Amino acid sequence: MSACVAAQSKLNIHGYFSQAFAISQGHQIFGIPEQGTSDYRTMALQFRYDADDQNLIIMQISHERMGKSPIMVLEEGLKLDWAIYQHSFSNGLSFKVGKIQIPFGIFNEIRDVGTLLPFYRVPYASYGEGNYMSETINGISVSYSFFSESGWKIDFTSYLGEWKWIEWAARENPFTQKLTVLVETPQIRNVFGGQWWFNTPVDGLRLGLAGYHGDISGGLSFSEETGIGKENINVFHFSVDYEQTDFFIRSEHTRYFLKENDIFAFSLYGQAGYNIFKGMWLNVQAGTYKAINVPIPLLNIRSDIDYYEDFALGLNYFFSAQLALKLETHWNKSLIVEEKMINFGKDKPFGTNYMILSLSTSF
Amino acid sequence: MILHWSKKKSITGNKATPYLRSIILLFVFYLPITGVSQTKLNVHGYLTQAFAISDGHQILGIPSTGTSDYRTLALQFRFDLDEASNFVIQLSHKKTGKSPLAVLEKDIALDWAFFQHKFSNQYSIKVGKIQIPFGIYNEVRDVGVLLPFYGLPYAPYGEGGYMSETVDGLSITFMSEDFNPWNFEFSIYAGHWSWSEWFNTKNVFSGALEQQVGIAQIEKGVGGQLVLNTPVDGLRLIAAGQFGRVVDGLSFSENGILGPKNFYDGLLAIDADFEKYFFRSEFLFLALDKTDVQVNAGYAQAGYYFSESFSLNIQGEMFRVNYLTLPPILSKITGKSSFSFDFDIDYAIGFKYNFSSNYTLKLEGHWNKGYLVEEIALSPFQEKAAETLYSILSLSTSF
Numbered sequence: 001m002s003a004c005v006a007a008q009s010k011l012n013i014h015g016y017f018s019q020a021f022a023i024s025q026g027h028q029i030f031g032i033p034e035q036g037t038s039d040y041r042t043m044a045l046q047f048r049y050d051a052d053d054q055n056l057i058i059m060q061i062s063h064e065r066m067g068k069s070p071i072m073v074l075e076e077g078l079k080l081d082w083a084i085y086q087h088s089f090s091n092g093l094s095f096k097v098g099k100i101q102i103p104f105g106i107f108n109e110i111r112d113v114g115t116l117l118p119f120y121r122v123p124y125a126s127y128g129e130g131n132y133m134s135e136t137i138n139g140i141s142v143s144y145s146f147f148s149e150s151g152w153k154i155d156f157t158s159y160l161g162e163w164k165w166i167e168w169a170a171r172e173n174p175f176t177q178k179l180t181v182l183v184e185t186p187q188i189r190n191v192f193g194g195q196w197w198f199n200t201p202v203d204g205l206r207l208g209l210a211g212y213h214g215d216i217s218g219g220l221s222f223s224e225e226t227g228i229g230k231e232n233i234n235v236f237h238f239s240v241d242y243e244q245t246d247f248f249i250r251s252e253h254t255r256y257f258l259k260e261n262d263i264f265a266f267s268l269y270g271q272a273g274y275n276i277f278k279g280m281w282l283n284v285q286a287g288t289y290k291a292i293n294v295p296i297p298l299l300n301i302r303s304d305i306d307y308y309e310d311f312a313l314g315l316n317y318f319f320s321a322q323l324a325l326k327l328e329t330h331w332n333k334s335l336i337v338e339e340k341m342i343n344f345g346k347d348k349p350f351g352t353n354y355m356i357l358s359l360s361t362s363f
Numbered sequence: 364m365i366l367h368w369s370k371k372k373s374i375t376g377n378k379a380t381p382y383l384r385s386i387i388l389l390f391v392f393y394l395p396i397t398g399v400s401q402t403k404l405n406v407h408g409y410l411t412q413a414f415a416i417s418d419g420h421q422i423l424g425i426p427s428t429g430t431s432d433y434r435t436l437a438l439q440f441r442f443d444l445d446e447a448s449n450f451v452i453q454l455s456h457k458k459t460g461k462s463p464l465a466v467l468e469k470d471i472a473l474d475w476a477f478f479q480h481k482f483s484n485q486y487s488i489k490v491g492k493i494q495i496p497f498g499i500y501n502e503v504r505d506v507g508v509l510l511p512f513y514g515l516p517y518a519p520y521g522e523g524g525y526m527s528e529t530v531d532g533l534s535i536t537f538m539s540e541d542f543n544p545w546n547f548e549f550s551i552y553a554g555h556w557s558w559s560e561w562f563n564t565k566n567v568f569s570g571a572l573e574q575q576v577g578i579a580q581i582e583k584g585v586g587g588q589l590v591l592n593t594p595v596d597g598l599r600l601i602a603a604g605q606f607g608r609v610v611d612g613l614s615f616s617e618n619g620i621l622g623p624k625n626f627y628d629g630l631l632a633i634d635a636d637f638e639k640y641f642f643r644s645e646f647l648f649l650a651l652d653k654t655d656v657q658v659n660a661g662y663a664q665a666g667y668y669f670s671e672s673f674s675l676n677i678q679g680e681m682f683r684v685n686y687l688t689l690p691p692i693l694s695k696i697t698g699k700s701s702f703s704f705d706f707d708i709d710y711a712i713g714f715k716y717n718f719s720s721n722y723t724l725k726l727e728g729h730w731n732k733g734y735l736v737e738e739i740a741l742s743p744f745q746e747k748a749a750e751t752l753y754s755i756l757s758l759s760t761s762f
Contacts, residue, residue: 013404015440015450015452017450017478019477019478019490019491021532035582036583038532038533038553038554041476041491041492043452043476045454063473077469078454320444322444323448323478359478359491363442363444363450
């Protein structure tokens with residue numbers, strides 16, 4: 001009985017859930033069709049077991065639906081988000097091993113927590129949707145906080161391991177004009193990365209610096225047959241996060257370098273929110289993603305590509321800290337529309353407006 | 364649009380990694396023993412394990428060699444945010460032997476995930492992946508200890524085909540006791556759901572069996588149900604209906620035999636559950652817009668309680684398809700444009716023994732005549748219905 005009671009108090013279960021209705025005008029984007037969809041949802045269930053003061057096991061399973069998105073072909077009904085063993089030493093050093101969250105920027109470790117996000121999803125510029133950034137790494141991470149007593153506390157995490165991206169592309173059969181969507185997963189191996197957070201003496205203001213290096217291969221873009229072949233990728237990420245009781249301002253900038261093919265890309269977004277009255281927040285966001293010197297084999301040229309621009313306006317109402325209703329609208333110009341084949345180097349970004357109404361809860 | 368997943372990822376269904384399955388199942392047995400440390404969280408589970416065998420044809424995944432790969436498991440987490448709001452997640456695992464629909468089954472699936480808020484004792488709303496209120500059994504499909512037989516009547520509940528357990532959307536429920544001793548519960552819902560389809564055909568060159576499985580999508584679906592509780596204790600009447608647009612899958616894709624269609628259906632049910640016996644019957648009518656195709660499906664079920672523990676149950680069901688469009692070549696030969704037939708007729712008898720309120724043993728036998736057989740391609744246009752006997756022995760538990 002005492003063992004059962006002890007076991008009972010050490011296991012905690014948390015859940016996060018967001019259900020949305022989304023509709024677009026112009027093109028299908030992020031799985032949102034012009035006729036609208038309620039097949040749009042994220043759910044996570046987290047099991048946390050505190051074995052003792054120093055040892056912790058966390059498992060999170062998740063479920064996501066993204067309407068008619070091409071990446072739904074890879075979506076399991078339920079998937080293992082993380083499976084982590086964490087040990088903390090008495091001097092403040094800790095390590096995690098398993099399928100662990102990647103510390104990268106403001107939002108990467110809280111992607112599923114709808115009640116914490118200003119919009120339904122994290123900013124595509126910097127975080128992608130399964131591409132160009134992963135939520136987790138199969139590997140190990142080590143964390144330590146420096147100068148904890150001073151006004152400049154520094155949190156540092158370093159990690160090693162590997163992960164996958166998701167890539168998709170629509171291709172038109174030249175004989176039938178029927179669209180075929182190809183979905184692949186490039187692998188990123190031998191990854192070494194880290195995240196620094198500088199917590200400043202100004203209350204609510206922190207500065208972040210992150211980055212990683214790895215070898216990427218396979219998929220659509222990095223296979224020998226269909227893409228540019230294996231690559232060496234270096235990514236640098238800068239964050240500014242200023243949060244007060246009634247407003248917040250955030251901005252993140254990411255730079256990608258593909259060494260072998262001399263390709264460079266960058267993304268930037270800015271986000272701000274204001275507490276209009278108790279429970280009600282007005283949020284705005286703007287983001288952009290551009291790739292430089294991209295080879296276009298069909299045209300035998302290299303080109304700069306304006307890949308993505310998005311401006312968003314949203315209203316959030318918090319019934320409580322655990323329940324939020326969000327209404328957001330986006331004006332988007334990009335090459336990630338999903339119902340047509342994109343001719344890189346020739347097509348200009350396509351304009352799409354889309355709206356999302358969502359309810360988020362957590363326990 | 365055609366989707367290609369060019370890695371060797373099978374279209375035979377996505378499976379969670381083995382260790383995910385093991386961890387989930389571990390919690391099924393761990394949680395009721397140790398509980399959880401949060402007082403507002405309730406965890407419930409339902410498990411039914413069966414052995415099933417048929418006498419010749421394979422039907423509902425049951426082969427003539429028998430199978431114990433026949434199981435339903437559900438784990439439900441309910442968190443009470445406050446007195447009026449709760450959040451419910453139900454995970455499930457289902458095995459249906461050699462059923463063609465097994466390719467669509469995930470090792471662990473999300474059954475429901477919804478947020479519920481009660482505005483008052485009368486009004487409540489659910490948002491998320493929610494159970495569809497439709498008939499007597501649609502919302503309790505997984506609770507083996509409550510069901511008279513292992514599975515629900517095929518007519519009208521199907522096996523994921525032409526009836527869905529859940530809708531991605533929202534529902535609003537209104538309950539009233541103003542007309543005491545009558546009271547009623549009315550629900551409306553809207554959103555998206557899906558139907559499963561499978562067909563057996565013969566390869567025209569080799570004659571080999573080809574099994575096709577698809578998922579049709581119901582877009583802009585709307586439905587409602589009225590449950591009327593009568594002054595007679597244990598007697599209630601139910602009326603339900605749905606409307607929506609069905610696309611994709613095998614029948615309703617642009618190149619399918621029927622193409623995208625609007626559909627509407629209606630259901631009437633009577634549920635009489637008394638101290639010594641019960642009687643239930645449901646009738647479904649389904650029609651497709653701009654066609655003559657109709658489905659009439661229904662069953663009657665009765666049971667006698669010899670004691671608190673032991674009951675004898677019987678059931679008869681019928682699923683009839685009317686005015687199904689004939690393929691052009693057959694239309695030319697027969698001179699008819701459409702065809703009506705009994706897709707499924709089933710009679711069942713079963714014994715149910717309750718060791719306790721959450722531990723039940725069932726033994727049932729079914730005589731079936733129809734086109735549900737799975738190891739051959741049986742054409743209702745050209746061939747007679749197949750007769751099959753099958754039996755299921757099952758143990759159900761809940762916590």
